[in-house]
Amino acid sequence: MAGINLNKVNKTITSLKISEIFFIVIAILYLFSGTSINYMVTQYVNNIMMYVTLIIIAILLHNFSNPVVVFIFTLVIIKIVIDSNKINPVNNISNEENKVKELKSLNSPIKLTLEEECVSKIQNPTFVLNEATYNPVNTKLYNATNF
Numbered sequence: 001m002a003g004i005n006l007n008k009v010n011k012t013i014t015s016l017k018i019s020e021i022f023f024i025v026i027a028i029l030y031l032f033s034g035t036s037i038n039y040m041v042t043q044y045v046n047n048i049m050m051y052v053t054l055i056i057i058a059i060l061l062h063n064f065s066n067p068v069v070v071f072i073f074t075l076v077i078i079k080i081v082i083d084s085n086k087i088n089p090v091n092n093i094s095n096e097e098n099k100v101k102e103l104k105s106l107n108s109p110i111k112l113t114l115e116e117e118c119v120s121k122i123q124n125p126t127f128v129l130n131e132a133t134y135n136p137v138n139t140k141l142y143n144a145t146n147f
Helices: 006-014 018-033 048-064 067-086 096-106 114-121
Strands: none
Touching: 006 067, 018 067, 048 067
C-alpha cells in the first residue's frame, strides 16, 4: 500500500519562501471570501488567449515553484474562470429568448384567473343578518318628517 511520504511533505512545506506564503494566504482569503472579479475584467479573462496564458503560467509554476503554490494557484484560476463565466457581458445580453425564460421562471403556472382568485378569498359571513341584528340607516329619521 502506497502511503504519503511524510519526509517529502515536511520538506515541501518547510521550503516555502516568504513570498510564497504571502501568496498562499492571499489566495486562500480570495477563495473563501466569496468575492468575485470585477464586471469589466471578465471580458479579458473569458477568452481563449487568457485560458492558454493561465495554463502556461500553471505549467511554469509547476516546473519552478513549490507544488503547494501550484495547487493553490490552480484553484484560484478555476474560481476566476467560473466567476467570469457567470457575469460575462456576452452571457447577459438581453434577447427575447432570455426574457421568455426569465418570465416563465418568475411566473408559476396559472390555475385560476384573477377574478376567480379574488372571489375565492372572500369569506362568507359567520352570522346571519336578520331584522333583530340589522337596522338600516335610512329608518332613523333624526327629527325629519315623512312625505
